Amino acid sequence: IPSSLVHSVVGQVVRGIALARIAKEGDEIAVRLEPRRIDLLGLPLARAQEIAQKHGVNLVFDKEGSDRIVVSQEPGTTLDVLAEKNVTVTTAPLDKVIDIELDETHAPASCEVFRRFTGLKEHDAGMMPVFFKFDDVVLFKPEIAAGTKITPENIPIKESPAAALGITNDSRKGAGLVGVRLSKNTEFGPTSEPFEGTNLIGRVIDTEKLKKLREKEMIYIREVRK
Numbered sequence: 690i691p692s693s694l695v696h697s698v699v700g701q702v703v704r705g706i707a708l709a710r711i712a713k714e715g716d717e718i719a720v721r722l723e724p725r726r727i728d729l730l731g732l733p734l735a736r737a738q739e740i741a742q743k744h745g746v747n748l749v750f751d752k753e754g755s756d757r758i759v760v761s762q763e764p765g766t767t768l769d770v771l772a773e774k775n776v777t778v779t780t781a782p783l784d785k786v787i788d789i790e791l792d793e794t795h796a797p798a799s800c801e802v803f804r805r806f807t808g809l810k811e812h813d814a815g816m817m818p819v820f821f822k823f824d825d826v827v828l829f830k831p832e833i834a835a836g837t838k839i840t841p842e843n844i845p846i847k848e849s850p851a852a853a854l855g856i857t858n859d860s861r862k863g864a865g866l867v868g869v870r871l872s873k874n875t876e877f878g879p880t881s882e883p884f885e886g887t888n889l890i891g892r893v894i895d896t897e898k899l900k901k902l903r904e905k906e907m908i909y910i911r912e913v914r915k
Contacts, residue, residue, distance in 0.1 A: 731813030791891040825871035833865040855879030861886035
């Protein structure tokens, strides 16, 4: 590519350029990146220490413990970490980290919104604040940008399953509110909205941890992929 103010050189193809030349529209090409990404979020602290040591990077952490999970890192990019040879991480106890599964097959648009505004789109761990708790319902309020569309999809039909994770869609005033209900319900979804106002986006695996949460508390989530 010629030198230009509208182009940024971000890397160099070192092998396999012929594949790009013969590829047709719709073909998929596997890409192996060097250096490998250093993303420690969602990992046990011990595993994060192993990765840092492998790359010759000094790891600074807030608290030691076998149950600690990395929930943030600074610098956030691999190149900055390698350049500084230093990375600082914040950890949380395992009982504050909740594993979830997302149903991208049936709610792709809603899952994309959820990942984008909780941090799961870029990392293996995200976060969102507890908004309200009542009965067997826990509500969360991630910071979703104004104007974000949450079109109705994958709404419950006959019942909302126990431990289902849902997000209120644009048919209701509380659009963007995320919730989980510990028991099944034949009238209301996980955010306590009627079925037509609820998009089911997945399920919570660690339901026992939900019972210990307090309002306004920040919780950390990890997506478990099948």
